[in-house]
Amino acid sequence: MIAADLAVEWIRQECADQGACGLLVLNAFGVEQQIPSLGRFAAEHAVTTPGAARDRVAPGVGPVLAYAPVEKTLDFATDLARGSSLAIVESVHGFSLEGWARQLGAIDLTRPDEHPEPIAPALVKAIDRLDFYKDNGFGDQFGKQQARRILQDLYDAGLLERNVILGALAAKEASSRALRNLSKLIDELDPS
Template sequence: MRTFAVEHTVTTPRAARSRVDSGVGPVLAYVPDEKTLNFAVGLARGSSLAVVESIGGFPLRGWANQLGAVDLTRPDEQPAGLRPEVAKAIERLNFYKNNGFGDQLGKEQAHRILQSLQSAGTLERDVVLGALAARGASARAVRNLGKLIDGLAH
């Protein structure tokens, strides 16, 4: 990683946006959290994005499934895609994310949608959060939705 950093422009969500222009070249997001992934996606517009996931870090499976991303450690495998019922739920969650699931309506609707997935046995936290991040949800919305999912487990 140090060699890469020496040879290439490096930035973070805390640095000034003017430090790196969007779409001027490929972007590598190394073990991003919700905020850093959102930042990297914005920088990669019009270019390519490679993301390195870590165990215990922000889950990327749903993000990759939503976008049809290729796992470079298994390039011959086709992206899995989302189950139709999960894709429909993600579409509905995406509609209610306007206030980052911080308002009462957003929370109630998200809770209802998540309960429906849970009842059907198709609620996978990592997939839902990653897929919503791929749909452009803010880091705040992804974190709040994660809290709602965690609340269902209790």
Template sequence: MGILRAAWVPDDDPEREWQVAADLAVSWVEQEARAQDAAAVLVLNAFGAEQHVPVLRSFAQRHSVTTPRAGRDRVGSGIGPVLAYVPDARTLDFATGLARNSSLAVVESVGLLPLGGWAAHLTALDLTRPGGESPALDDRLAEALDRLKFYGNNAYGPSFDRQQATRVLSDLHSAGLLDREVVISARAARGVSPAGLDRLRQLISGVKIR
């Protein structure tokens, strides 16, 4: 079983302060923790980031905190809802593993990892628009992403897998559906490794994009 529920705070408003974005995510994750009677976890790219955002600093005092480098051991067993704060690809992959069978909220930083495709794939709740789920992916794009997942099981390493993935990407381009960041972040939602995402970026760069 994967993630039961997902939510995000999109990085789409330059006037929105990081404290406000973090507060929206914290409120949702703590609600999920109470509903599941489980402990929450804060996942960061690096320790110390929480010290710059008061609501995260307070959250960290009540819950476990870890990073991909520190690993899962810091949070023990019985992990519940996870809050990933401005994750890069490696951190999102790690947070997704921790949130399996529970809930995941993400505060996006488009400078690190745009997450529009991730949110669409998981129909994540947009916490800046209460009650509004993110628009679902186009059916043709969703089908293509399933094919990309099949060929990406080995991080698009074998030449055959790269060739087939390139064919899928070319078809998406022809259909006007090849948005680099949507494809990358949607694949991140399906558990592709950071190395696989890097190679997928390279493959996309080889396809003429409108």
């Protein structure tokens, strides 16, 4: 709840600074009623989900707060935040934002004086190569083959960091489909 409170406070300040209305992005409607600060924010600003009508909100209208997003919701929230600000409250049981934060240099509002550790250069190179092959969401034979080769090299080198890879690719605008498919490929190599 502390993270949600801090994110709401930060987004409210961003709204004031930008003279814009905020937007709360959820996986499903109703979640905001379980956390008082989100409920108050929802009463004052727009609320949407990836499943809601696309004409409900427009990209780049104002600061976006995404609460406990899964891959699809993160992709949606990132698109809506273009040209504005984005705060995300991570769920301990959901999509890990470690790689996303490290890729973008995002600040953890619960520890604002700490900065994310940079991604190891060898892993950055592999992530860039995966990014190059992501166009078909790793759903075609060629994309899967290239991803498997890159992931196998990472596994052999002891660098197969699932959360960092998936999060960094999310930061590089990989689709939720690409992230799901890549996650399955990682699981084939390292089911732990």
